[in-house]
Amino acid sequence: MKRRDPLLVVDGLRVTFDTPRGPVAAVRDVSFVLGREKLGIVGESGSGKSQTGRALLGLLARNGRAAARRLTFDGVDLLRAGEAERRALRGRRIAMILQDPKFSLNPVMTVGEQIVEAFRVHANVSRREARLRALAMLEAVHIREPGHVFDAWPHELSGGMGQRVMIAIMMVPEPDLLIADEPTSALDVTVRLQVLALLDDMLARRGAALIFISHDLGLVGSFCDRVLVMYAGRVVETLRADELQSARHPYTRGLLACQPRVDGDGSDLPTLNRDPAWLR
Amino acid sequence: MSRASAIEVAGLDVVFGRGRRAFRAVRDASFSVTAGGSFGLVGESGSGKTTVLRALAGLLPPAAGIRGEMRLGGDPLRPARSRALRRRLQMVFQDPYGSLHPRHTVDRILGEPARIHGLDSIDHRIVDALADVGLDASFRFRFPHQLSGGQRQRIAIARALIIEPAIVLLDEPTSALDVSVQAEILNLLQRLRREHALTFVLVSHDLAVVSHMCEALAVMRAGEIIEMVGVEALRAHALQHEYSRELLQAAQGYRSTPAGMAPAEQ
């Protein structure tokens, strides 16, 4: 990887939700620096991993607030940027892939129309040109019959196919950063690997960075370059993915140990004892 | 432990719909589970594994065409079955958020089946059932929405066990839970199986869970059982069928040049 300025700097990110019972902190003081790499954010439900990703894109629910000491994307201060500037960044340079393509694709437009629209918004090309590029894009995400899928409706696609289409749409503006929130959790295991391989291929080709948010430590460890482990809104440990097995923090170690293994012996699994000290 | 079969399935066919739109969800599935044993059905979505489980539980829609034979300890299992037969075979569902009645307290969720089956000293049974799944009596008057996912699944397990079944059918019991909670629930299920001499049929897409929980397993694809092996073969990575091996490899995580790269799924 080329050494250059970091793409994304997050320093002291906090996300708070206003609820009837008072403000609830979902993300507390999360800091990391992202280069052109694949960064995994791992945690259990309620760890704040998804809200971290959403805060970066400004997609928090209405009662949520994000604050940080510093939040810059490629030199642009996201905290001070105007709404228009942020929206431009969000569409063009930062893209997001969500868990279930069923809910992210527009159900009343064919797949092709949606990709064409993305091209016309972002690349400002003619309808004909957009159509050609859309077909090329479907081919790039390893769809065997692009013409067929181009005319299909979202509900006619399988989960894996839908996620490929989602990746195709997100790749249209050639983003520098892709945030994927559990992109493969709704998929079958064998399809999951195909989609990941595709994602890997697309990222490498465009030199884009990835934030991969997942609950699956094993998957993130095998797919990403670096892993942030989150617990109760905090980052408890940052590791290189290939050093995952030698994790230090008892939470990370506990998570690794409590997963059943195909070659295990069936004896009781060690369970995680949550230490209140982790919250400090 | 007796080696008699608790469950026998022979030549099971399940067809949904009729005529040209008929869809064979299960084709000629045969297996048996020894009493006190634990049998895993592994497959991806659409493999028919859940349909087999629902056929056993008598929960398929009446319109479904079922052929073949299912026996529970020698007694035939037909779609219409007596209350006494239902009592011997209980099910735990995948989604702990959907399987408990949102307007019933834990007390009612556990008490009603016990009452229906004419059991005595219901108050004691409810407290015992809660203790059995590792919850104290303070959970008794809570509503499901006041519980975490893991606690809900414990209640669902307690509900299945309170009427003392011999066989428990588990439909992906931990796939909606966090890994740390999954470990607790799997341990709980293993302990309950030992203590109550239960027979398990576990449906899962996760080979690691099946390897942990079962003594034998069948791999299903497109309605068919394509491989049936003992768990030793799985633990030794010695599966024969190509598709089983693909599943096994997928369970090991991502590799930068996976076999799945070339043939795109259509």
Added chain:
Amino acid sequence: MSAVRAWLLVDVPRSRWQARCQRFFLAWLAFRQNAGAVAGLVIIAALVAVALLAPWIAGSTGVAPDLGNRLQPPGPVFWFGTDELGRDIFDRIVWGSRITLYIVGLVTLIVVPIGLAVGVVAGYVGGWLDSTLMRLTDVFLAFPRLILALAFVAALGPGLENAVLAIALTAWSPYARIARAEALTLRHSDFIVAARSQGIPHHRVLAGHVAPMCMSSVIVRLTLDMAGIILTAAGLGFLGLGAQPPTPEWGAMIALGRDYLLDQWWVPAFPGLAILVVSLGFNLLGDGLRDVLDPKSRS
């Protein structure tokens, strides 16, 4: 107060009773956030209070004529004026609240059980029973309510009880539809399937598991429907087919006051205002209840 509050908000209820109270209290806390709904509740509560305390609030029985005071305008003696027979309109409206409540209560008692039973059975059982029950419902749904009620009253004879019966017979069909729609989606939900797999018999599943889940939409629909029911009752009264004179039914009062609309506006105006306020109260309450009870409107 704070001890009761703490008891209601405790994390771990210790009895069935406490668990139930807690659920209602939490619903009340949510309900309280909606100002319109609280206003509706206040109106309905005031209606009930007025009906209960009518003998003490009203100075007269509102029935006996007092021809010396015919058509007095509103003033310090007769707050809402008097009608063509010299009866105090305020007193008549106060007594009329009992009739309105009677209509509302009786219609509810007939409509909810019928609608719920038909809808839940149709949705849960399905098949030919569903088709039969729903076609029957469609027949009732197809008639305009007032006209069908008119036909019923014409057949049964005018009178308050017959008017209520007629309204009830024309009002149950939407409830059957709502309950059926809910039961259809519930039928395949895991918790109903679980109940079946435990050997809980069908009638208990229907009554104890499916029906309670349909109740909230039915209650919401009922409160929103109340305004219509009151208006239909008033309409029948107006046409002389409901409550018979000298009963102080609000609709009948408007009918009699119609002749004086131009010169003695207060005769029809105050009963009309009473109908308006009570209908509005039920509508506001229904809106608030929907936010609290209907799980679909929650995010």
